[in-house]
Amino acid sequence: MKLCMLLTLALLSVELQNGVSQQVSHKKEATEARFRPGRKRIKVRYPKGKEKDVGGKPQSILTQVLDKGRFLRLGDTLSLNPGKTMELRCKGTKIGWAYPSYLDIFNDPRLSIKQHEKFGQLTLTSPSAADTGEYSCWAVLCDGEECEKDPDRTSTTYIYFTDKDELFVPSVIHFEIVYLRPDKPATVPCRVTSPKATVSLHREVPPEEILVDGSLIYYKPSKGFILQSPSPEHTGAFYCKASSTTKTTPQISTKFQLLYVEVPSGPPFATIQASQKQVRGGDIFNVTCTVLGEPEADVSFRWTFPGQEERPVNIHDSWRLINRGVRHTTRISQSVMTVDDADTIDFGHYICTAKNPYGETSVATRVNSYDQPLLNDEEGKP
Numbered sequence: 001m002k003l004c005m006l007l008t009l010a011l012l013s014v015e016l017q018n019g020v021s022q023q024v025s026h027k028k029e030a031t032e033a034r035f036r037p038g039r040k041r042i043k044v045r046y047p048k049g050k051e052k053d054v055g056g057k058p059q060s061i062l063t064q065v066l067d068k069g070r071f072l073r074l075g076d077t078l079s080l081n082p083g084k085t086m087e088l089r090c091k092g093t094k095i096g097w098a099y100p101s102y103l104d105i106f107n108d109p110r111l112s113i114k115q116h117e118k119f120g121q122l123t124l125t126s127p128s129a130a131d132t133g134e135y136s137c138w139a140v141l142c143d144g145e146e147c148e149k150d151p152d153r154t155s156t157t158y159i160y161f162t163d164k165d166e167l168f169v170p171s172v173i174h175f176e177i178v179y180l181r182p183d184k185p186a187t188v189p190c191r192v193t194s195p196k197a198t199v200s201l202h203r204e205v206p207p208e209e210i211l212v213d214g215s216l217i218y219y220k221p222s223k224g225f226i227l228q229s230p231s232p233e234h235t236g237a238f239y240c241k242a243s244s245t246t247k248t249t250p251q252i253s254t255k256f257q258l259l260y261v262e263v264p265s266g267p268p269f270a271t272i273q274a275s276q277k278q279v280r281g282g283d284i285f286n287v288t289c290t291v292l293g294e295p296e297a298d299v300s301f302r303w304t305f306p307g308q309e310e311r312p313v314n315i316h317d318s319w320r321l322i323n324r325g326v327r328h329t330t331r332i333s334q335s336v337m338t339v340d341d342a343d344t345i346d347f348g349h350y351i352c353t354a355k356n357p358y359g360e361t362s363v364a365t366r367v368n369s370y371d372q373p374l375l376n377d378e379e380g381k382p
Contacts, residue, residue, distance in 0.1 A: 061091045062137050062155035074157040077195065077222075082129060082161045088122040090137035095120025096149060098156075100133035102172070129166035129193040134158050134222070158222045162194040167242040167251040169193055179295050179329070180230035180260045189224040190240035190253040197244045201225045204237040204255070232260045259321070259329040261295055267359030268299055268333075272352050278368050283342045287365065289352035291333045295321055297356045301335035306348035314338040344369070 063071045064078070065087040080086060090097075095115060099122070103111050112123040120137060139153035169191040180186045192199060199219055201210040212219060216228050227234060240253040268291040275286040291299050301317055319333040333354075339346050351364040 060155040060157070061139070061153055062135075062157055063089050063091075065089060074155070076156075077158045077160065079160045079162050079194065080127070082127055082131075082163050084127070086124045086127050086159075088135060088137070090120045090122075090139075090155065091118065092120060092139040092153065093118065094140040094142065094147075096138050096140050097122055098134070098136040099124075100131060103131070127161050128170075129161050129163040130170045132159065132161050132169045132191065132193050160193055160195060160221075164244070164246040167192055167194070167197050167244060167247060168240070168253045171254055174254050176254060176256050177295075178256050178258045180227070180234055180258055182230065182262060186227045186230045186234075186258070187224050188227070188238060188240065188256050188258070190242075190256075191224055192221050192242055194244060195221040197221065197242045199225075199240055199242045202239055202241060204239065210238075230258075230260065234258055235260045259295065261329055265294060265297075265358055268293055268354040268356050268361045270352065270354040270361045270363045272350070272363040272365045274350065274365050274367050276367070278370050279342045279346070280370050281343055284338065284340050285342060285367065287337045287339075287350045287352075287367070289335045289337075289354060289363065291354045291356075292330050293333070293356060295329055295331040297331065297358070299331075299333040299354055299356050301333075302353040302355070303335070303337055304349075304351040304353070305337070305346075306350075307345035311343075311345060314340075 060074050062074045064074055066072055071089070074088075097113055097120065099111070102108075103124075110125045110127075112121075112125075114121045114123075122135070122137070124131060134156060135158075136154065136156040138155070139150040140147050141150045142148075176189070178186055178188055188201060190199065190201075199221075201212065201217070201219075202208065203210060210217065210225075212225070217225060218228075219225050225240070235258050238256045238258060241250050242253070243250040270289060270291045272287065272289050275288075276283065279285050287305075289301055289303075293299065299319065301315075303315065305313070315335060315337050317333070317335045319331055321329055322332050323329060335352065335354075337350070347367060347369050349364050349366050351362055353360055353362040
């Protein structure tokens with residue numbers, strides 16, 4: 001009897017050990033299956049400040065928020081319908097933004113920019129065709145109080161707000177001047193709200209469509225018509241015409257006046273002249289400072305004259321465009337100083353300093369009393 005019981009207990013022990021062994025084996029197999037090399041998920045970590053490359057090009061850090069939890073990483077261009085609020089995000093703890101400049105000029109309340117802990121946010125409510133343009137963001141690197149743009153983390157997208165009733169991007173300027181220079185391309189900026197629009201360039205007088213050969217003259221929807229080698233033959237009044245599959249009637253752009261410029265870039269070329277070289281007490285005389293230069297180069301004037309700290313004078317600055325030679329346009333800027341009721345204190349040198357974006361030039365002339373001999377000094381640099 002005892003032997004029988006011992007055999008029963010031994011068999012039961014063996015069965016229990018087999019059961020535990022099988023359970024452990026099943027767990028081991030399940031664990032191995034979960035971590036098989038072919039199914040293992042690996043999270044790739046990139047160096048800080050870098051994004052995954054696609055075809056050798058860094059991915060954009062600029063995204064559009066589609067709805068809660070869904071995002072679209074933006075490429076070079078994006079087409080949206082007007083009216084619906086646009087929200088853009090850019091990854092980074094300190095982000096800089098760029099967008100169509102007129103939104104800043106008019107301090108548009110529709111635009112909102114916020115910096116969150118891990119991203120920057122740009123929101124534009126009720127966007128319209130006029131908001132079509134380039135939107136950019138970049139990471140800002142700071143070392144103490146000095147900050148700079150990170151060139152490796154910068155993204156730009158040109159966004160079209162496609163409006164079937166507005167084929168051209170609206171402008172507050174109804175007649176725009178385009179300056180043509182022989183040394184660089186010129187752009188007739190008739191931008192469109194849809195990259196699919198068909199656009200042509202036309203001259204008003206004589207009425208004709210300009211041949212666009214794709215080389216010397218070509219069209220970019222985000223820029224307009226680009227003239228690679230402008231010449232005097234391209235001067236005149238022009239406009240653009242656009243058509244699309246959604247609009248049966250072609251649309252006409254604002255007008256553009258193309259002016260040919262052949263003035264070298266550089267510091268102002270200035271001259272100075274007094275209305276009288278010799279004056280008597282009580283006389284009225286003027287001193288005029290004149291600069292000829294590029295139409296777009298603003299010129300500012302600064303004067304140094306006798307009695308500057310003691311007597312008031314009247315100074316009037318002005319500029320206008322003039323034609324010089326055949327179809328050449330130049331900007332003439334002038335500053336005129338008027339001295340009333342001349343006195344002894346007003347005799348001496350009058351110095352004009354003209355400044356433009358390229359530098360500054362000083363010229364001088366002398367005004368004498370009739371009691372003093374007239375000096376044969378030439379007007380020019382002091």
